[in-house]
Amino acid sequence: xxxxxxxxxxxxxxxxxxxxxxxxxxxxxxxxxxxxxxxxxxxxxxxxxxxxxxxxxxxxxxxxxxxxxxxxxxxxxxxxxxxxxxxxxxxxxxxxxxxxxxxxxxxxxxxxxxxxxxxxxxxxxxxxxxxxxxxxxxxxxxxxxxxxxxxxxxxxxxxxxxxxxxxxxxxxxxxxxxxxxxxxxxxxxxxxxxxxxxxxxxxxxxxxxxxxxxxxxxxxxxxxxxxxxxxxxxxxxxxxxxxxxxxxxxxxxxxxxxxxxxxxxxxxxxxxxxxxxxxxxxxxxxxxxxxxxxx
Numbered sequence: 001x002x003x004x005x006x007x008x009x010x011x012x013x014x015x016x017x018x019x020x021x022x023x024x025x026x027x028x029x030x031x032x033x034x035x036x037x038x039x040x041x042x043x044x045x046x047x048x049x050x051x052x053x054x055x056x057x058x059x060x061x062x063x064x065x066x067x068x069x070x071x072x073x074x075x076x077x078x079x080x081x082x083x084x085x086x087x088x089x090x091x092x093x094x095x096x097x098x099x100x101x102x103x104x105x106x107x108x109x110x111x112x113x114x115x116x117x118x119x120x121x122x123x124x125x126x127x128x129x130x131x132x133x134x135x136x137x138x139x140x141x142x143x144x145x146x147x148x149x150x151x152x153x154x155x156x157x158x159x160x161x162x163x164x165x166x167x168x169x170x171x172x173x174x175x176x177x178x179x180x181x182x183x184x185x186x187x188x189x190x191x192x193x194x195x196x197x198x199x200x201x202x203x204x205x206x207x208x209x210x211x212x213x214x215x216x217x218x219x220x221x222x223x224x225x226x227x228x229x230x231x232x233x234x235x236x237x238x239x240x241x242x243x244x245x246x247x248x249x250x251x252x253x254x255x256x257x258x259x260x261x262x263x264x265x266x267x268x269x270x271x272x273x274x275x276x277x278x279x280x281x282x283x284x285x286x287x288x289x290x291x292x293x294x295x
Contacts, residue, residue: 159267
């Protein structure tokens with residue numbers, strides 16, 4: 001059982017980070033807030049109850065309110081009502097830091113608009129933990145959260161991110177991670193550095209590092225479980241010739257529609273999509289004209 005300090009909590013909404021795996025990764029300040037706030041709110045109240053039991057923190061008949069992705073104005077108003085009375089609310093997401101690909105944004109905005117204090121108790125974050133173990137540059141990074149599940153939309157977003165001079169950090173579900181890695185390999189190139197981090201701070205923690213092609217091969221045929229963070233090394237400056245563009249477009253247009261081929265090639269070569277699309281249309285027209293001449 002952990003000892004925690006008993007003291008009044010400042011009025012306002014406190015976003016409290018909780019462990020992403022190992023329960024002992026919680027901070028002393030988080031324990032104080034969970035023990036002493038006037039009310040508690042959570043993405044999953046069952047998870048919060050379990051965490052409090054592990055650390056010996058009693059609920060003591062305080063309100064325990066649910067606030068998650070499907071919560072609306074009614075749930076927010078119940079939390080805001082505590083703040084209106086001058087009380088304090090400690091809010092936690094399922095794991096990690098609230099608002100980072102987790103609920104809480106609309107709640108925070110509503111509290112700010114109503115003139116209440118909004119504070120953060122920092123702690124565990126899957127983004128930062130993954131960066132620390134990835135072996136990729138950490139001086140500049142961009143967090144893109146979950147990409148769209150549909151292939152075309154996902155690859156369009158990857159193409160838009162391709163030329164950023166930052167390490168990219170993505171979240172993905174175990175069910176879709178194979179598709180995501182395939183898209184990263186196809187759009188960014190087989191040699192782009194990638195790190196796949198799974199179950200960080202938990203018993204079966206795993207980090208797979210290599211090129212996009214190597215990481216794809218490493219998980220081929222495997223059924224992965226748990227929370228997954230995928231990191232991508234930053235883009236390197238490359239000079240692309242007209243011949244490079246034409247070759248890439250011809251290869252892509254053998255199996256893809258012109259629009260999709262342009263998106264994929266633009267991402268792979270780091271060129272403006274509009275420019276590549278115009279080149280693809282010209283190639284398509286040239287092919288059609290050649291076919292007509294032969295007939």
